[in-house]
């Protein structure tokens with residue numbers, strides 16, 4: 001493996017670096033670094049350009065996951081979360097459970113909201129080592145696969161895969177250091193130009 005070394009990014013501690021390993025693609029990785037460095041929780045301060053809230057109940061809100069951050073083979077992905085920053089279900093009050101349920105009902109019941117035909121509801125909670133999450137603010141994901149490939153929900157990663165992902169993230173960091181934007185329409189060509197073929201092979205599926 002040509003990429004060895006320790007990932008160090010100014011302003012990020014070990015826990016932040018561990019969370020970066022859960023970034024599902026290069027765009028998400030760059031966004032996570034920006035957010036961590038700015039010390040702002042992305043779900044406490046939603047970016048209305050990226051996350052357009054489509055419905056609310058009490059202080060809970062639901063929005064559609066931006067296209068760039070969606071996993072592969074996913075047709076629909078909604079996120080619902082409370083406005084206040086909590087990280088564990090044991091911080092949820094009766095009201096929280098009520099409003100969370102109202103939004104889940106809204107997302108899946110055509111009579112009152114949108115009529116998702118099927119899919120999964122996933123809520124990770126607590127320590128990030130135990131749920132492979134990428135954002136610590138407690139939230140639910142509602143995901144509908146598009147039928148074109150396998151979709152898995154990960155709560156813990158194979159240690160071998162973590163080691164592999166660390167190599168991928170080191171290459172991401174090099175691309176970021178070279179100023180290559182995840183939104184560049186020629187990102188594939190640029191990555192091929194600056195990376196060794198073996199490195200490009202490792203990241204090509206995560207670039208766009």
Ligand SMILES: [Zn+2]
Pocket residue numbers: 041042043044045084085086137
């Ligand atoms: Zn938050």
